[in-house]
Structure formats: structure tokens, C-alpha cells
Amino acid sequence: MSLLKIQQSTKTIFIGADEVGYGCLAGPLVVCGVKAPRDWALDGLNDSKKLSEKRREAMRLKLNDLIEKKEIEWHLAERSNVHIDKNGVAFSLKDAFVEVFTKLYGADCLIISDGILKFDNPSVADYDMVSLIKADAQIPTVMAASILAKTYRDEKMKIFHQLHPDYNWDSNVGYGSSTHLEAIAKFGPSPLHRFSYAPMKNMTDASIILNQNKESINSLNKINL
Numbered sequence: 001m002s003l004l005k006i007q008q009s010t011k012t013i014f015i016g017a018d019e020v021g022y023g024c025l026a027g028p029l030v031v032c033g034v035k036a037p038r039d040w041a042l043d044g045l046n047d048s049k050k051l052s053e054k055r056r057e058a059m060r061l062k063l064n065d066l067i068e069k070k071e072i073e074w075h076l077a078e079r080s081n082v083h084i085d086k087n088g089v090a091f092s093l094k095d096a097f098v099e100v101f102t103k104l105y106g107a108d109c110l111i112i113s114d115g116i117l118k119f120d121n122p123s124v125a126d127y128d129m130v131s132l133i134k135a136d137a138q139i140p141t142v143m144a145a146s147i148l149a150k151t152y153r154d155e156k157m158k159i160f161h162q163l164h165p166d167y168n169w170d171s172n173v174g175y176g177s178s179t180h181l182e183a184i185a186k187f188g189p190s191p192l193h194r195f196s197y198a199p200m201k202n203m204t205d206a207s208i209i210l211n212q213n214k215e216s217i218n219s220l221n222k223i224n225l
Contacts, residue, residue, distance in 0.1 A: 002132040006139070011110035011128060014038045016141025017100050018114040020048075020149040022093060024174035025184070025200070026167065026193045027157050028078045029092055032149035033100035034063075034141045035073040035109070042066070047137040048146040053154075060151040063144055072144070075103040076152060085196040093117075098124055112139050114146070164190045 017033040044059055051059065066072045077096035084092045098121045101111055111129035114136045119129070135142040154173050161169035167183045167190065174180075181199070189200045 002130045003138075005130050006110065006112060006132065009038075009110045009128075011108055012038055013106065013109045014040075014139065014141045015101070015104050015109050015111045016113075016135065016139050016143070016145045017097060017111065018048075018136050018142050018146040018149055019093060019096070020146070020153050021174065022089060023176075024194070025176050025180065025197055026081065026169065026190065027160060027174040028080050028153065029084060029089065029096060030079075030149045030153045031077045031093070031096035031100050032145040032152070033075050033104050033111075034144040034148065035104045036071075036141050036144075038110075040072065041140045042144070045140050045143040045147070047134075047143060048150040050137070051147070056147055056151055059144075059147050063148060072141075073104060074145070074148060075100050076148065081192055081194045084194055088196070089194075094119060094121065101127060101129070112142055114142050160192055164192065166190075 013035060014037075015033050015035045017031060019029065019031045021027060021029045042059075042062065044055070044062070048056055063072070063074075067074055077099040079092040079096050087095070094117065097113060097117065098119065101119075101124050105111065105124075105127055109128065111127055112135055113129065113131050114134070115131055116133060117131050132138065132142075136146040137143070157169045157173040161167070166187045168177070168179050171177075172180045184193070184199060189195065189203065193200050195201060
């Protein structure tokens with residue numbers, strides 16, 4: 001039904017939106033939206049997860065060039081680990097999506113988000129939108145959004161890795177790999193970990209670390225790329 005709605009839509013502009021970092025143990029959650037004519041396409045686009053790091057970076061450069069030429073538009077919303085711990089990851093995710101929608105939406109737009117999310121925020125109640133499972137492998141604007149979101153977040157996690165090299169964020173980018181979990185067990189959590197997630201929330205010293213590092217957490221999350 002969702003794909004049929006997209007095919008039958010009379011809207012002339014598509015806004016594709018996708019997230020990255022929802023299931024990570026550390027670092028931010030990132031949502032990106034890309035706005036383009038409905039027939040827009042770009043050779044080499046695919047779901048970011050299906051592209052090599054080298055290919056993703058090449059596509060990021062192509063997309064940035066199109067953005068600079070104003071052939072497409074984009075917006076990126078980021079929610080820190082602090083925001084996630086305070087509000088919950090589900091709220092943070094929808095909050096970031098809503099920010100993207102409100103920045104890009106116009107009268108001739110159809111929003112297509114990857115997944116099965118439903119949005120009850122009154123600020124977007126009148127927006128024409130549809131959620132589609134695996135949209136990041138089917139809709140060019142969603143593919144583009146997934147690439148821009150992932151390359152942005154991966155780059156930020158590599159910067160954070162330089163500050164906290166014990167957790168191997170340059171390779172696992174905050175996901176719960178075996179080496180990441182082993183590092184948490186050995187060194188304890190960092191200020192950039194999500195303390196509302198296991199295993200951090202089950203560690204007796206987690207609240208102490210969180211309270212002692214509030215100032216440094218806030219400064220770290222303000223790093224801009």
C-alpha cells in the first residue's frame with residue numbers, strides 16, 4: 001500500500017528521509033532528508049549499507065556538489081547521547097525526523113521515510129507522507145539521505161575515536177561489536193555512551209561517570225564537521 005501511494009501520488013517533489021545510529025551504544029542519532037524532483041536520480045545511488053566506505057564517500061561528494069548547485073536540498077538533524085538518555089531513543093528519533101520534515105516540506109512535496117514510523121506530532125499532521133520498508137533501497141532521495149546521514153555520522157565517530165581510542169569507534173562507529181562490548185567491560189563507559197542502554201545502565205559506576213562528566217559531554221557533542 002505504501003509503495004502504491006508513492007506511485008499514485010501527484011506530488012512533483014519527493015523528500016526522502018532516513019536515520020542512522022538508532023541501535024548504537026555510543027554517539028549521536030542522525031536523521032537526514034533530501035528534497036528533489038520526483039523523477040530525480042543519480043548513477044551509483046544505493047542503500048548506504050550496501051555500498052563500500054570508498055563508494056559512499058564518492059557518492060557523498062557527488063551529492064554535496066548537487067547541493068551546492070542547488071539542484072537538490074537537504075537537512076540533517078542530530079540528537080546526542082544526552083538527548084537520547086533524557087528523552088528516550090524513540091522520542092529522539094521522531095523528534096529528529098520532524099525537524100527534517102518541517103525544514104524541507106512544501107505544498108508540492110511527498111515525504112517518504114524509511115521504515116514503519118508513524119508521526120503524531122501536530123506540527124506535521126497535515127503533511128503528505130508515507131513510511132516504506134526498505135525505502136533506502138528503492139527511492140533515490142531516501143538512498144541519498146541514507147548516504148549523507150551515514151557518512152556524516154561515521155566521520156563524527158572517527159573524531160570521537162581520537163578522544164576515546166579504547167572503544168574502536170573508527171571501525172565499529174558505536175555499534176555493539178564484540179570488541180566494543182569488551183572495551184566497555186574493561187574500561188567502563190565513556191561520556192559519549194548512552195547510559196540508558198545496556199550494558200551501561202546495568203553498571204554500578206555508570207551514574208557516577210555521567211554526573212562527573214556532564215560538562216565534557218555537552219562540549220563533546222557540540223563538535224561540528
